[in-house]
Amino acid sequence: MKIKTKKTDNKLIHLCPNCNVSEGKYHKINCSKDSCVKCRKKRQYCICKRAKREPFIYKPTCLCLRCGKLHFKMFMVNNSEWKRVVGATYDFKKVLCENCYDEIRKFRKIKKGFRWYPLHGA
Ligand SMILES: [Zn+2]
């Protein structure tokens, strides 16, 4: 996902990557990032009546659990390799940067398997 920001009074403000509203504002109607506070579903699929809207608040989608690095190049490995590398230490569904992943893989003496890179923005 692309990160959009703007600069106002020397402050960096995050913008919704989809509808471009500033952080803290409500998403525009039909923004796909707009979700319902009540059911947590995307607004488009929510059927709650008069449910509160969720303002856009920036949340990093690509944050390495081990080193805290943001927005690194995403990589994919097969599930069984990932499971063996994260072991009992990390949440299976969380993200690691490639560097950290390889370091942990070496600690565990697991061979490097097939790896692919999803297109940017996926
Ligand atoms: Zn939005």
Ligand SMILES: [Zn+2]
């Ligand atoms: Zn809802």
Ligand SMILES: [Zn+2]
């Ligand atoms: Zn890392």
